[in-house]
Amino acid sequence: MAAQVLIVLLLAISWTHGLDLNSLENFNCRNHQPSTFDIETMEGLWYEAGRAPATPALACLNVTVPDSVDxxxxxxxxxxxxxHDGSNRAVKEPKxxxxxxxxxxxxxxxxxxxxxxxxxxxxVVVSEPSYITVICGYGTTYPFASVKIFTRLxxxxxxxxxxxxxxxAKSRYGSLFMWSEQSPDKCNAAARQLAFGVIPILAFLSLHILTKCWM
Structure with a gap:
């Protein structure tokens, strides 16, 4: 049942925002105009479920949205x-x-x-704050837009x-899409190593971190 709910929501929120998943090839991130970002409804923990294009240099990405502006x-x-270098280094970073x-x-x-x-x-392309959010990104350092799916699961x-x-598979992102690693065993093991100081936090530059995390 949970699987069907997630799919129905994905299709429903795309339709209500004027974006049909069956015709993503017509979607242009540069031209997309989001409507609003409600912090109160978006507040909390989001897990990256998948991304396109595939960039396996990171895993277990989650983002916590605050409940207010500070x-x-x-x-x-x-x-x-x-x-990215074959090891597993846990990183915690406020942005x-x-x-x-x-x-x-x-x-x-x-x-x-x-x-x-x-x-x-x-x-933010489409969002149902209780379940799922889809975002896109673009810039001068890469030739085409990226898409990321975040869920509460x-x-x-x-x-x-x-x-x-x-x-x-019906969109231009189909062949480039990958599912993100979110296995509790793998993700929690790396987090425990970070907590006990076994693996140091890397001092990435701001752009480097954001590009890897979101792209």
Missing amino acids: NGDIELYLEYIDT KFPWDDSASKGIFNVYYGSSKQPVVIYK REVDNSTKVIIEELL
């Missing part, structure tokens, strides 16, 4: 396992965004250095994955 900023708390007109509409601009123009832009069951894969 001193004009919204601070997201990211946790993930960095696997602040100014709560401006763009952020209140679900558009988050990432700046780097002294640049006055955003290097990466992320947008830590793991998506296999029957649901099959149905989603069939839907995504």
